[in-house]
Amino acid sequence: MNLSFRALRYVVATADSGNVTEAARRLNVSQPSVSAAIAQSEAEVGTPLFVRHHARGMTLTAAGQRYVNEARHLLAHARDFSQSAKALGESLKGEISLGCFLTLAPRFMPALLAAFAEAQPGITVRLEEGDQQEIIEGVLSGRIELAVSYGYAVPEEVVGERLIDLPPLLVVSADHPLAGRDAVSLAEVADEPFLLYDLPHSRDYFFSLFAACSLEPRIAFRSRSYELIRGLVGQKRGYTIHNAAPRTTVAYDGSQVAVIPFSDALPPTRVMRLSLRRQALRPAVEVFAAFLTEAFSEAGLFAPGSIAPAGIHAVQHRFA
Numbered sequence: 001m002n003l004s005f006r007a008l009r010y011v012v013a014t015a016d017s018g019n020v021t022e023a024a025r026r027l028n029v030s031q032p033s034v035s036a037a038i039a040q041s042e043a044e045v046g047t048p049l050f051v052r053h054h055a056r057g058m059t060l061t062a063a064g065q066r067y068v069n070e071a072r073h074l075l076a077h078a079r080d081f082s083q084s085a086k087a088l089g090e091s092l093k094g095e096i097s098l099g100c101f102l103t104l105a106p107r108f109m110p111a112l113l114a115a116f117a118e119a120q121p122g123i124t125v126r127l128e129e130g131d132q133q134e135i136i137e138g139v140l141s142g143r144i145e146l147a148v149s150y151g152y153a154v155p156e157e158v159v160g161e162r163l164i165d166l167p168p169l170l171v172v173s174a175d176h177p178l179a180g181r182d183a184v185s186l187a188e189v190a191d192e193p194f195l196l197y198d199l200p201h202s203r204d205y206f207f208s209l210f211a212a213c214s215l216e217p218r219i220a221f222r223s224r225s226y227e228l229i230r231g232l233v234g235q236k237r238g239y240t241i242h243n244a245a246p247r248t249t250v251a252y253d254g255s256q257v258a259v260i261p262f263s264d265a266l267p268p269t270r271v272m273r274l275s276l277r278r279q280a281l282r283p284a285v286e287v288f289a290a291f292l293t294e295a296f297s298e299a300g301l302f303a304p305g306s307i308a309p310a311g312i313h314a315v316q317h318r319f320a
Contacts, residue, residue, distance in 0.1 A: 003044055005078055008071040010037035011049065015068045019057035041067070065141070072142035073279050080282050093122035094284035099135045099147035100127060102199070103226050104271065107244040108148070108302060115301055116291050123284045131224075132201040139274055145285050148292065151270040152201035160272035163296040166243040167261065167268040168209055173236045174249065174256035183263040186213045193220030193238030195229045206241055209266050227252040243269045271296075 013023040014034060024031045042049050049064030060068060080094045100109055105127070113125055128144055132152050138144035139158055154160050170184055178184050186209060194217040196203060210217050220238045223229050229240050234255025242259075249257050273292050275281060281289060295301040 007037040099144035165268040179258035198222040
């Protein structure tokens with residue numbers, strides 16, 4: 001095959017934008033240039049990469065999806081090579097694409113990204129947040145090279161490494177009758193209004209906690225907003241359950257909540273480092289992957305026992 005990196009970039013841009021016109025605009029080139037690159041690529045591989053929809057843009061064929069996945073990886077390696085060639089003898093440089101689950105990002109990413117920037121100033125991190133389905137899709141497409149997310153519905157094509165297990169925690173208003181307790185059972189709040197953090201897989205996990213105790217939740221409100229749910233709890237509209245609970249007990253609207261561990265033997269959620277199984281990590285990504293593992297180790301930035309929310313220090317060992 002005799003494909004240029006330019007042609008690969010044009011094909012990937014078209015896959016991302018869904019049509020040649022938008023791809024040309026993003027690349028600041030002419031539409032014929034993009035169309036020619038696609039035609040050349042399809043001629044080289046001997047099969048269509050895109051399905052053309054009249055007046056509705058273009059979508060990838062199955063072969064095109066695999067082609068684009070490989071192209072993303074190759075282009076990323078090319079960027080690393082270019083950076084290395086420009087800075088021989090200097091520290092590692094480059095950009096990596098990182099994915100993170102919506103609730104894990106505000107809890108862990110600020111400290112993690114700040115510490116990594118100090119340790120590796122030549123590597124920039126492009127962060128993409130999403131729910132579990134969006135993160136997995138990003139990894140499978142090659143758009144995300146490394147992800148920090150939960151161990152739900154991880155397909156065979158994705159390899160995961162455990163970072164930490166987070167137990168479920170009860171969140172109630174600061175003046176709730178249970179707020180001063182060291183631990184509570186789920187049965188003690190099951191008859192009260194439950195405010196559900198409603199994301200794919202996350203909701204299934206929360207429902208499984210009730211099922212494990214032979215209980216049914218009284219769902220009073222659903223939302224995809226983590227802080228909206230906490231604010232409603234602070235405003236005494238019900239209780240919720242979190243795993244990656246903030247260290248502060250102040251909600252976004254200024255109301256106060258209390259966080260209490262469960263006395264029940266409820267399963268934790270597993271936070272994992274995810275990447276595509278069949279593709280080796282680039283050097284810059286390997287450095288960040290090792291940094292992640294260290295950050296969640298016994299002596300790391302997020303050592304088990306050091307991330308418990310305010311007020312429940314007595315049960316820090318449960319984060320191990």
